[in-house]
Amino acid sequence: NEQFSKPALVEYAQSRCISREILDRYCDEVTYSVSSKPGSSFFAIGFKNNSGGYVLRSKVAKICSSSDVTTLGPDGNLTMEVNSKKVAVFEGFIDFLSLLSYNEKQEPGHDCCILNSVSNLEKALPWIAGHTNIMIFADNDNAGRDTYQRITDYVSDSAEEVCIYDMAELYKGHKDLNDKLVDEMNETKPSK
Numbered sequence: 518n519e520q521f522s523k524p525a526l527v528e529y530a531q532s533r534c535i536s537r538e539i540l541d542r543y544c545d546e547v548t549y550s551v552s553s554k555p556g557s558s559f560f561a562i563g564f565k566n567n568s569g570g571y572v573l574r575s576k577v578a579k580i581c582s583s584s585d586v587t588t589l590g591p592d593g594n595l596t597m598e599v600n601s602k603k604v605a606v607f608e609g610f611i612d613f614l615s616l617l618s619y620n621e622k623q624e625p626g627h628d629c630c631i632l633n634s635v636s637n638l639e640k641a642l643p644w645i646a647g648h649t650n651i652m653i654f655a656d657n658d659n660a661g662r663d664t665y666q667r668i669t670d671y672v673s674d675s676a677e678e679v680c681i682y683d684m685a686e687l688y689k690g691h692k693d694l695n696d697k698l699v700d701e702m703n704e705t706k707p708s709k
Contacts, residue, residue: 543614564610
């Protein structure tokens with residue numbers, strides 16, 4: 518069920534250490550145009566969000582067709598429902614795909630919330646707070662620390678006992694989970 522016909526997109530995913538199976542499972546090849554370049558078309562890896570739009574990534578593009586979060590159930594399918602007690606929260610979809618690559622799994626096994634931009638956090642907070650175990654895979658930067666703190670502040674106001682895990686400790690010294698994955702994969706490649 519390979520849906521990527523553009524080798525450059527597959528190569529970009531491989532450069533980020535995302536397997537072809539995971540790429541095909543969660544992403545689409547998207548052709549798009551931009552108003553500043555009429556008549557031109559471009560292609561990117563598209564990751565669907567809750568409003569039916571896409572977050573688009575390629576070697577040269579980092580844009581979205583409509584800004585929204587992506588919430589996934591344990592089976593990896595889009596859902597607006599809370600389906601498990603555990604949720605993993607990611608700033609971007611490349612980190613979500615990186616976790617699956619690390620675990621060599623096609624489905625996460627618990628709910629996932631991909632913000633697709635930290636500016637989407639406010640709309641995601643009520644859904645995140647519907648969980649009692651929250652794993653936050655924020656970037657190791659000021660925006661990531663702020664995201665972690667805002668989630669913690671929001672859910673600490675709930676009456677339920679909630680466990681919050683700062684997963685950034687796992688990739689300390691790296692920008693994000695994907696940065697660590699790429700570093701580790703490059704270390705294990707045999708030298709020519």
